[in-house]
Amino acid sequence: MRIRSLFLLVSSFPLLAAAGPLELRDDLQRTVSLPAPGRRVVSLAPSITESLFAIGAGERVAGVTDYCSYPDAARRKPRVGGMLSPSLEAIAALKPDLVVLSMEGNQREDFGALNRLGVPVFVTNPRNLNGIAKSLRDLGALTGHREQAETLATELVRRADSLTAVAASFPRVRTLLVVSLQPLVVVGRGTFLQELLDRAGADNLAAGAATTYPAFSREAVVAGNPETLLFMADILPRGSDLASLFPEWSGLACVRSGRIHRLDPDLLSRPGPRAAEALRLLVIALHPARP
Numbered sequence: 001m002r003i004r005s006l007f008l009l010v011s012s013f014p015l016l017a018a019a020g021p022l023e024l025r026d027d028l029q030r031t032v033s034l035p036a037p038g039r040r041v042v043s044l045a046p047s048i049t050e051s052l053f054a055i056g057a058g059e060r061v062a063g064v065t066d067y068c069s070y071p072d073a074a075r076r077k078p079r080v081g082g083m084l085s086p087s088l089e090a091i092a093a094l095k096p097d098l099v100v101l102s103m104e105g106n107q108r109e110d111f112g113a114l115n116r117l118g119v120p121v122f123v124t125n126p127r128n129l130n131g132i133a134k135s136l137r138d139l140g141a142l143t144g145h146r147e148q149a150e151t152l153a154t155e156l157v158r159r160a161d162s163l164t165a166v167a168a169s170f171p172r173v174r175t176l177l178v179v180s181l182q183p184l185v186v187v188g189r190g191t192f193l194q195e196l197l198d199r200a201g202a203d204n205l206a207a208g209a210a211t212t213y214p215a216f217s218r219e220a221v222v223a224g225n226p227e228t229l230l231f232m233a234d235i236l237p238r239g240s241d242l243a244s245l246f247p248e249w250s251g252l253a254c255v256r257s258g259r260i261h262r263l264d265p266d267l268l269s270r271p272g273p274r275a276a277e278a279l280r281l282l283v284i285a286l287h288p289a290r291p
Contacts, residue, residue: 024141027125028103034120037144038098042091044110045083045102047272048124049074051136052100054273055152057143063094070266070274088113098142100124104271126271128195129160136273152273159276160199163283167201170287174253175202176221177230179213179269181245184221188214192271200282202228218246228286229254232265261285 023033040062043049049068052061058071063078065086080090091099091114099114099121114121122142124135133153140149177187177197187193188209197204205224206214229242229252236242239260242249249255263285268278 022141024122024138026123026138027131027135028123030123032120032122034098034142038096038120038142040094040096040098041143042080042094042096042099043068043101044080044086044099045104046070046266047126047270048100048102048135048139049077050270050272050274051139052143055136055140055143055145055149057139057145060143062096063091086110088117091119092117098122100139100142126192127190128192129157129199129275132192132271132273132275133157135271156273156276160279163276163279164199167199167283167287170201170289172201172203173286174205174224174227175230175286176205176216176224176226177202178235179232181235184216184218185213186216188212192275193269196268196275196279196282199279200286202282202286218248221246222248222252225253227253227257228259228261230261230263230282230285232268233262234265236262259285259288 021033021035022037023031025031039060041052041057041060042063043052043061044065046065046068049061049064050070052058053071053074058073061074061077063080064074066079066082068074068077078094080094081087096119099119101111101121101123103111103123103125111121111123124138126132126135133156136149136153136156140146175197177193179185179187186206187197187204188206188211190212194204194207205226206216239262242255242260254260263281267274267281
């Protein structure tokens, strides 16, 4: 489909008559203009899809990525490919009036190509809980669901603050959160996962690393002697597998005490409306003796 034809199709799609034009600054500090709130929105990240459904804008979602699995209704939406390889043809065929993406998982080349299609592109890239709350509010404005988004964002921050206060009543715990085994990669600084770990009462042994997801040596794990080890469940089928993978870890405090926890990667790794629930699971894993 030619770019001009796509633009004419998108611009002629019926919009809410009562809704006026809006301008919003995205997380690339670009001003994005819409003639009215989006009614055919393509989401290019699972966290964005979750957020749109959570604020009540699910009926406005026209397409999602292959990895958008929550809520169940998202599975029934048309698919446009992966986060790293979305199909521009599939996106164009959906006649969107807005595409929302996250630079954390999407590529700059796709961002440029989408802009050339003539469809408004909004970038939301939350790096902490306040950023997630802002993202919810932005998506609410973009889809005409400001009130629902504000309620959800306020409750998210309130619940996270409450859980943080609970975690602060316990001693901090030496911890690593492992996201890959081969190579061994852990959560470092500058990510919303690091903020969740900090709020949950973890002293992240990789917080001083130079990168957001640093490679970590097996020897460094032994030297750090974490009291708790956290793994994304999809990389470690069973906690008991750890001994065969890393026999030198058998003397670690966390291995001796059995404090090896496998966590839902979809819940934990998506900076979206379920972030407070992810924080709750981290608090439970780090502080098993809580009242």
